[in-house]
Amino acid sequence: MKTRIAFFTTLLLAAALHAQDGKTFHTSTGTRLQSQKEIEDIGEINEQQGGSKWRVNVSGRGQYTSNALLSGNNTSSDFLFLPTIEVGYHTPLGKHFSFDLATKIEAAILADHSDRSFVGYSAIATLDYTCKPGVPRAYVSVEPYRYDAFDSGELATEAVGFTGGFDWGHSFNAGRSVVFAGTSYSYYLADPSIDSRSTVRGVIGLAHQIRTNLTGQAYYQYQYSDYTDFGRNDSRNVLAGNLLYQFREHLFGTVNVSWVNNDSSQQRASYQGVSAGLGLTLQY
Numbered sequence: 414m415k416t417r418i419a420f421f422t423t424l425l426l427a428a429a430l431h432a433q434d435g436k437t438f439h440t441s442t443g444t445r446l447q448s449q450k451e452i453e454d455i456g457e458i459n460e461q462q463g464g465s466k467w468r469v470n471v472s473g474r475g476q477y478t479s480n481a482l483l484s485g486n487n488t489s490s491d492f493l494f495l496p497t498i499e500v501g502y503h504t505p506l507g508k509h510f511s512f513d514l515a516t517k518i519e520a521a522i523l524a525d526h527s528d529r530s531f532v533g534y535s536a537i538a539t540l541d542y543t544c545k546p547g548v549p550r551a552y553v554s555v556e557p558y559r560y561d562a563f564d565s566g567e568l569a570t571e572a573v574g575f576t577g578g579f580d581w582g583h584s585f586n587a588g589r590s591v592v593f594a595g596t597s598y599s600y601y602l603a604d605p606s607i608d609s610r611s612t613v614r615g616v617i618g619l620a621h622q623i624r625t626n627l628t629g630q631a632y633y634q635y636q637y638s639d640y641t642d643f644g645r646n647d648s649r650n651v652l653a654g655n656l657l658y659q660f661r662e663h664l665f666g667t668v669n670v671s672w673v674n675n676d677s678s679q680q681r682a683s684y685q686g687v688s689a690g691l692g693l694t695l696q697y
Contacts, residue, residue, distance in 0.1 A: 499517040530563035555575055570604070598611070611638070654669070
């Protein structure tokens with residue numbers, strides 16, 4: 414039981430801190446597209462299991478958002494379909510290091526604001542270091558990505574992200590509960606250059622094994638982004654909760670809710686939004 418909840422917590426931290434941050438998309442006419450990490454709940458439970466070094470995840474999720482335009486306060490509700498295919502490989506490198514490589518194809522299809530739908534291609538290579546159990550894990554990663562408008566196929570944005578960070582978790586309650594925290598710094602070199610930015614983020618949260626096959630998580634995340642070529646600074650606060658239910662050995666269901674408040678020096682980029690979603694993942 415203790416092993417299971419600690420394993421899930423490692424995945425929660427990876428999703429909340431180590432995954433790509435919100436990617437701001439622009440078309441050639443300057444239209445702002447929906448961001449994948451603003452569509453998705455940041456830090457959603459990753460439905461992986463231990464075992465094989467290779468992994469394949471196929472998932473689909475329906476998501477309601479109160480603010481698809483990411484402008485103002487809950488002004489443009491919409492429903493999204495979020496399919497994802499991921500292939501990954503993980504291997505230890507000696508006693509303290511490990512290496513992980515993941516490639517992903519994902520899409521966001523909006524029901525009402527279809528002009529903001531997109532498809533994305535990304536990969537992330539991560540090297541991490543753990544001195545011993547109970548101390549923070551350190552990691553560095555490189556992540557190239559490209560996102561295109563779904564209908565036209567035109568480039569929305571592409572970049573290479575460089576990230577370094579630390580995360581840590583401590584189990585209690587006979588191993589059924591884990592408190593976790595972490596911080597990271599990323600720099601994204603983007604095309605168009607208006608999307609180039611440095612980002613600092615931190616998270617603190619709690620994960621709890623409610624039942625043998627049901628795990629819950631609640632967390633708070635803060636993120637600060639400085640757009641280096643645009644004179645823009647964003648400060649984002651996120652409150653979120655997730656539930657992960659294991660139906661069978663390789664089949665998982667998720668429920669997620671989140672509230673986001675993004676305060677930007679560019680007034681049109683300031684927004685608040687609430688989202689909720691249901692998903693299924695098949696993992697091998």
